[in-house]
Amino acid sequence: MVKVEIITIGDEILIGQIVDTNSAWIAQQLNLNGFHVEQITSISDTKEHILEALKLAESRVEIIITTGGLGPTADDITKPAIAEYFNSKMRIDEGVLADVTGYLKQKGREIGEQNKLQALVPEKCTVIRNHIGTAPVMWFDKNDKVFVSLPGVPFEMKELISSKILPKLKAKFSTPHIIHKTVMTNGLPESILADKIHDWEIALPKNLKLAYLPSPEAVRLRVSAYGQENNLEELVDIEIKKLHQYIGKYIFAYDDVYLNEAIGLLLKEKAASMATAESCTGGLIAQLLTSVSGSSEYYKGSIVAYANEAKANLLDVPMSLIDKHGAVSKQVVEAMAMGVLKKLNVDYAVATSGVAGPNGGTPDKPVGTVWFAVASKDKVVSRTYTINIKREVNMRLAANSALQFLRFLILDL
Amino acid sequence: MVKVEIITIGDEILIGQIVDTNSAWIAQQLNLNGFHVEQITSISDTKEHILEALKLAESRVEIIITTGGLGPTADDITKPAIAEYFNSKMRIDEGVLADVTGYLKQKGREIGEQNKLQALVPEKCTVIRNHIGTAPVMWFDKNDKVFVSLPGVPFEMKELISSKILPKLKAKFSTPHIIHKTVMTNGLPESILADKIHDWEIALPKNLKLAYLPSPEAVRLRVSAYGQENNLEELVDIEIKKLHQYIGKYIFAYDDVYLNEAIGLLLKEKAASMATAESCTGGLIAQLLTSVSGSSEYYKGSIVAYANEAKANLLDVPMSLIDKHGAVSKQVVEAMAMGVLKKLNVDYAVATSGVAGPNGGTPDKPVGTVWFAVASKDKVVSRTYTINIKREVNMRLAANSALQFLRFLILDL
Incomplete structure (x- = not known):
């Protein structure tokens, strides 16, 4: 040691x-x-x-x-x-x-x-x-x-x-032989993930150890193998293959490749382009995507429509729709996604609208409520959740959930 | 002690x-x-x-x-x-x-x-x-x-x-009196700052200590005063007042208030609004501004015009201007700032266009070259620098430099 x-x-x-x-x-x-x-x-x-x-x-x-x-x-x-x-x-x-x-x-x-x-x-x-x-x-x-x-x-x-x-x-220095592989998941909270993979976890070989590393960006599962054998890597790969039977849909990458990069690789593979329309995430999705070098190849831009006038003026969301359903709604977020898809003439778009907090919540739409929409040329899908931790974390969770949701659309999962 | x-x-x-x-x-x-x-x-x-x-x-x-x-x-x-x-x-x-x-x-x-x-x-x-x-x-x-x-x-x-x-x-235990005050600066690298305030620093009273705390967001100067006197606070205030004669323009706040928050306070005070048009900062300025709770009061939104088509379609930057001068140019960044000012009908706008790296540099416009423009209803001003550390840091530096530049415009500094 x-x-x-x-x-x-x-x-x-x-x-x-x-x-x-x-x-x-x-x-x-x-x-x-x-x-x-x-x-x-x-x-x-x-x-x-x-x-x-x-x-x-x-x-x-x-x-x-x-x-x-x-x-x-x-x-x-x-x-x-x-x-x-x-x-x-x-x-x-x-x-x-x-x-x-x-x-x-x-x-x-x-x-x-x-x-x-x-x-x-x-x-x-x-x-x-x-x-x-x-x-x-x-x-x-x-x-x-x-x-x-x-x-x-x-x-x-x-x-x-x-x-x-x-x-x-x-x-x-000579150090013991250890190899690590990290499985990147998003979309299941840590406790639900732990329940889902419980049987797999208790059946792991003795020289393999599992650690949960949760963050708003991903719940990372780190599998570490210890020993003198040359086949450690193979051992880990076999177990991770089994893991796919439990939570395959939620695994988006390995070894600290985050969703912003994973989405980029996917789009490059498909020679497709994308854009974003953000309200409650306030530019964070754009920032995540553009932090990847070479992202200009597939990422065209974002409209951060923080004010309602911006949603109307820049994304052609009808003001009547905002008045009727509120900015944080299925109707508005879908219109935002379709709006930016057209404006920037891209293959895929993702939009967010929510209450990041700490203020602005209502009994109907409490702090932490977020609507997400993803759109392609032939469809638009939306979903919602309410998770309130604190403003900064709410925004990070929402940005990454939006990207995972987009991944589901691209891969038809 | x-x-x-x-x-x-x-x-x-x-x-x-x-x-x-x-x-x-x-x-x-x-x-x-x-x-x-x-x-x-x-x-x-x-x-x-x-x-x-x-x-x-x-x-x-x-x-x-x-x-x-x-x-x-x-x-x-x-x-x-x-x-x-x-x-x-x-x-x-x-x-x-x-x-x-x-x-x-x-x-x-x-x-x-x-x-x-x-x-x-x-x-x-x-x-x-x-x-x-x-x-x-x-x-x-x-x-x-x-x-x-x-x-x-x-x-x-x-x-x-x-x-x-x-x-x-x-x-x-009986404890001495200590107080700390942190001066937030942006716009001067640590070593130039140190040169500029050298005379002030060496003339500080013995019971005052200075520390430099640099980051891409700010170079913070922490002044600490020790002693039994009741007037420590006053002592520190006097020295900080003197400091203003050396680097007043670059001091934007105190005690861990960062530029995103300082800009917000300034705009609230003036009941003014703002918007951003970002290319190389990719949404980071929007993200910084919206991370402040209550920012919807003054911040209307951002157009993250990553692709040239986005600059043309969303910000009305003439494609001929981009063809003639390149996207990273005084002409284009000024057109971006004016474009978003009009589109979102705000009092102030800030725009960035640059080469974040690691690729995309040319002999003429190497990696780290950034053009900044700030616009109000009656003027537009631009400047440029080249600082290349690495992509993420380049973007953080550029976002905060843009905000400081906007502060100079708002305060007419």
């Missing part, structure tokens, strides 16, 4: 201004790769505290990963602290200096004195270059133990861990 | 299955009340690890708060571990037994053997009753230090901290 400690450095966590999501993400990645996270420690931006934390971590684990405190400003003191810990002089790394200069130039900026300091690194470390930010990674080897100091900016940290740190750690 | 360590106990944090939001909340409450959180430590459900963590924490701080591991199941071993730490026998607490019985009865359940064990507490602790769950709080006094063990269920923990633990801690 290769033990790891994650140390996050920065007062903003200790005063509770930000939630430490970095550690959870790093812990997850390490865990998936067979490393054991022994402790997560959040400490302040002071040299004494950093030195003490490094010393204690070194006594407990093989790998110490720190994040944060590497910025160009005066309150970032991780680098001098770690240099002192290793009793190392500093040197200017010309490669890093070129990276920082290039990175800033690309942004149309000159390198300032503050930024030049980012190329100053401890002599005893191996520098791992960071091409999407200004702080390089410092990697130290010491008596078969490894210390890695990463910037705390989440997207830089994630990219560096995935592309550079994990491969290096896996090359250096 | 009364120092605190928060210890969260449970494997789910160490494998990255959940994000530790409890610690951030507790840290925030303690901080607001003048306690200093020295460290946050997440450890596994093992007795050895709990004992070691308690010992180290005792050597560092005056108050140790643990959460988690107090449930009725076998993997919850915080209670035996903490009893061993204090070398204490166990006793049945009749008050807790009555609480647990009553709590379960209220939920229509009988008390089982497992639940009866929750009334078993170390003799050496002061029991603090929990009326909204089954695990009581254990409070230990030891040589002027305090150990508090709380259940990890967030709503139970929060209620207990607010109503019982904080008042008891404040009665026992």
Whole structure:
């Protein structure tokens, strides 16, 4: 068991201004790769505290990963602290200096004195270059133990861990054989899903473990197989094939491919196009679809008709229909889907109209009520549900339900 | 300075299955009340690890708060571990037994053997009753230090901290006065911001501390003041007033109010309405604005014109303009802003068109190039930048830059 400690450095966590999501993400990645996270420690931006934390971590684990405190400003003191810990002089790394200069130039900026300091690194470390930010990674080897100091900016940290740190750690340490496959489902709440697959779950081979990972986007089922055998992958595939007999319709993809991407693949396959008309999801479906690179191939656009005038003016929904049935209704949401289908001349359209909350509910249409419609050239179908958790979650659930509903239409499920 | 360590106990944090939001909340409450959180430590459900963590924490701080591991199941071993730490026998607490019985009865359940064990507490602790769950709080006094063990269920923990633990801690310890104010800026990268406010920063009174908290949405500047004086708030306000002379234009709000909310407040104040026309931001601006409850008061909708046909059909951008200048151009983005202004009959409009990446760049318009336009009834203004980090970040930066640009127009800055 290769033990790891994650140390996050920065007062903003200790005063509770930000939630430490970095550690959870790093812990997850390490865990998936067979490393054991022994402790997560959040400490302040002071040299004494950093030195003490490094010393204690070194006594407990093989790998110490720190994040944060590497910025160009005066309150970032991780680098001098770690240099002192290793009793190392500093040197200017010309490669890093070129990276920082290039990175800033690309942004149309000159390198300032503050930024030049980012190329100053401890002599005893191996520098791992960071091409999407200004702080390089410092990697130290010491008596078969490894210390890695990463910037705390989440997207830089994630990219560096995935592309550079994990491969290096896996090359250096031998970890047990674990494989994971994640089944992506949407459309069944966790408890109903658990009931439906209960028989399958209790019949799983002993070296297979199941974890439920629910979120508004999907209930992910992670199947993990442990062992020395070479056929672990095959074992998992056999079980997942069986799982399809229980909940096949709701499985839309594998391994963290979400609905926005799955829909895109489906449309590309069919050389079909789509558009959206959103009220209560307020642009979230559009944002999900366009967050996929290359989506312009099949996604033409969205009309976010938040106000009723917008539904009438932009989507040709008759104002009389809105007056008669209300904006949150089968009639209006179907008219929205058909409206955008025509306006943007696409093969498929999806529309939402609902009460996201926390205000705006009525006894008849309480907060959490959403109407969905999906349309193709020859039909339009609608459905409704009421699920109220909180505004943000309601919107995320509705956006993903809309996409799953569209998937059912495209695949005729 | 009364120092605190928060210890969260449970494997789910160490494998990255959940994000530790409890610690951030507790840290925030303690901080607001003048306690200093020295460290946050997440450890596994093992007795050895709990004992070691308690010992180290005792050597560092005056108050140790643990959460988690107090449930009725076998993997919850915080209670035996903490009893061993204090070398204490166990006793049945009749008050807790009555609480647990009553709590379960209220939920229509009988008390089982497992639940009866929750009334078993170390003799050496002061029991603090929990009326909204089954695990009581254990409070230990030891040589002027305090150990508090709380259940990890967030709503139970929060209620207990607010109503019982904080008042008891404040009665026992005398704490200094600390206040924090966060200045929200957008439009200047962290390093340029740091250069611009350098003179201000070094002239800050000794008891004021500055921290930079950057993200694609904002660079937040947190000013913290420490001391016994009653005028700390005033001190901070004076310094922030001075800060305005350096970067006033870029300060859009305080204390974690983001641009989507700040724009909303501004529009409400002016009783004005707005709409958006988005290409490269793909609905993200709409999503940001509609994520604010009550946004329907000023936000009418968005046309997410991802395809060129959509720009022409929905926004009346002449196809000849697109052919001549390209979709990512001053001319087209200005036509988009004016188009949506008219279509939705609003006071203000903002439009984006750019290359979000990773593909689609040209030597002339590389990935990260974005054109922004903002329009009111009597003018339209545009600008451009090129910043390429990665698709998702490019989009977040562009959406927030668009909102800041709109703010400049509304305020005539």
